[in-house]
Amino acid sequence: AQEDRPPANLTADQLLDGLFTAEFSYRSCRSRYEFAGYHKKSSHKPSPYLLAKLRKQEALQKRCGPGTAAHKKALRRLKSGEGAATDAEDDGCRYLVNISFRGLGNRMLAVASAFLYAVLTERVLLVHWGKKDVADLFCEPFPHATWVLPRAGWRSPLRKLDDYDGESKMSLGNMLQSSAVGVSADGNVSWASPRTPPYVYLHLSGGYGYHDKLFYCGTHQRLLRDVPWLLMRTDSYMVPGLFLTPLFIEELEAMFPEKDAAFYHVGRYLFHPSNAVWHAVTSYYRSNLAGASRRVGIQIRVFQEKQPPQQVLEQLLSCVRDEKLLPVPEIKTANDTSSSNAVLVTSLSSWYYERLKDEYDGRLADGGVHQPSHEGEQRWGDAAHDMKALSEMYLLSTCDVLVTSGFSTFGYVAQGLGGLQPWVMPRIPSWDEWKEGQAAPEPPCRRALSVEPCFHSPSYYDCAARRDVELDKVKPYIRRCVDVSWGIKLV
Ligand code: GDP
Structure with a gap:
């Protein structure tokens, strides 16, 4: 047609x-x-170098991806336990499998990070979404190729990907502590056997140990270079960590002259909501938000119901008031029609929305207060639930102003896609901490230093110096996050 x-x-x-x-x-x-x-017209342009790298990656995905002869051959070699091909057999097809887990925000940040790592190491990115179907949520990002990891055959190391963890014998951390890897006096590492192993599992989820964190060292990256298959499990936005890995710094700086727009470009390049999700986004937008001249997005994420809702609400109202995110009633006159504000609330609960409606609807927010869904609790393996979450991230990204809950990767994705520097509310004390006399955070919210997501689990180890360092002092464009004191972000 x-x-x-x-x-x-x-x-x-x-x-x-x-x-x-x-x-x-x-x-x-x-x-x-x-x-x-x-979305607002972009003030950040992707660099020509980034565009060239994207086109190169697309060609690689097409040449080596599922359905090609090269991919069949690579699967065969993996299953039979053969290591890297000899120079004569080598067709230049190496793979990175992203093992995704946790909520949608975590997964999207992890996939974006894996994608950049694949670009940097010239590997084909394949995504394993667990029990769910990634195609319910996203379109394919690469032309004439699929990024979905096909079902693996029996006895393939790709068969039970969700079982890999820090104990796995093929993890980088465990291999480094075994006889598989030789370490020289100056700290260089090499495979003990003349052939590289057929695959290595990279355990990069929060709470990972010293040896797994050596992933961020130049010498360990060289070790991984020829391994045909890498399986990566992470729930984090690792990109600031890649900016600290010696082998990648120059490339990344060339790809992203504006460091604080890394996720902005990669997220917009990679993620395209499926038609069903996009229909939900655009119809909701047209019915509820399009008429307003200014949209204020409020994302409220309460972790494990441990925070008293009344305190969360007060924190939010103080933030909106202090930062003048909505007009003050006394100032607004009856014939002031110059601007109208719509408020978009996203939360698992409807309680905040009800309170905000009482506070603002019809008075300050003439465009109304809106909440697309209230799912009650986070659910796993539920396609309809995930589709709502994704559409709300995209709706938040269309806003002009964003207030987010600290720590939340859901909020990070929205701000990153929209190119919005949100006001971030730090996590308030739990019921118990409250009883112990902890006070509400002051100020109630702070402007994030950039639109970039925060990397919650960086490695503090400086491989050359062989000691831990203050990560926010290494590069001028890496700072600590306002919401997670041990996290780092690009600014
Ligand atoms: P994080 O836990 O806040 O870092 O974000 P994740 O996206 O990784 O996990 C939270 C999950 O809970 C989401 O993916 C949704 O499934 C659900 N969720 C949390 N907040 C909301 C919300 O405001 N709206 C909807 N629809 N779902 C939410």
């Missing part, structure tokens, strides 16, 4: 200044070319 061809005459805006090409059909994935229409 005519409509199913790639659309002609796409503008630079629709292609996000060259982030994507016009190779996809419009109908297969409406969000790809419509995204720009719902």
Whole structure:
């Protein structure tokens, strides 16, 4: 059908200044070319170097991805336990499998990080989404290729990916402590056997240990270079860590002259909500938000119901008041029609929305107070639940102003996609801490230093100096996060 061809005459805006090409059909994935229409015109342009790297990655995904002869051969070698191909056999196809887990925000940050790592190491990225189907949520990001890891055959190391953990014998950390790896006096590492192993598991989830953290060292990256398959388990936005890994710094600085726009570009390049999710986003937007001249997004994430709701509400109201995020009633006059504000609330609970409606609806927020869903609690393996979460992240990203709950990767994705520097509310004391006399955070919220997500589990180890260092003193563009004191972010 005519409509199913790639659309002609796409503008630079629709292609996000060259982030994507016009190779996809419009109908297969409406969000790809419509995204720009719902977001402010970008002030950050992707660098030509980044665009060149993206095109190179696309070619690699197409040449080596599932369905190609190269991929079949690589699977065969993996299953039979053969290590890296000899130079004569080598077709340049190496793979990175992202093992995703936790909530949607965590997964998206992890996939974005894995993608950048794949680009840096010239590997094909394949995504394992666990029991869920990634295609319910996202379109394919690479033209003429799939990023979905196909079902693995019996006895393949790719068979039970969710079982890999810090105890796995093929983890980098455990291999470094075994006879598989030789360590020289100057700290260089090499495989003990002349052939590299067929695969290595990278255990990079929070709470990982010293040996797994050596992933962020130049010498260990060299060790991994020829391994045909890497399996990576992480729930974090690792990109600031990659900016601290000697082998990658130069490349990353060239790809992202504006360091604080890394997720902004990668997230917009990689994630395109499926037609069903996009339909939910755009119809909700048109019915509830489009009429307002200014949209204020409020994301309230209460972790494990341990925080008293009344205190969370007061923190939010003080933040909105102190930072003048909504007009004050006394100042607004009856004939002031110059601007109208709509408030978009996202939360698992409807309680905050009800209170905000009492406080603001019809008075200050003439565009109304809106909440698309209140799911009650976080659910796993539920496609409809995830689709709501994703559509709300995208709705938040269309706002002009954002207030988010600290620590939440859900909020990070929204701010990153929208290019918004949110006001972040630090996590308030739990009931117990409250009883012990802890006070509410002061100020109630602080402006994030950049739109970038925070990396919650960095390695503090400086491989060259062989000691821990203050990570926010190494590079001018890496700082501590306002919401997570041990986390770092690009600014
Ligand atoms: P984090 O736990 O805040 O870092 O964010 P994640 O996205 O990783 O996990 C939280 C999950 O809880 C989400 O993916 C949703 O499934 C659910 N959730 C949390 N907050 C909201 C919300 O405001 N709206 C919806 N629809 N779901 C939410």
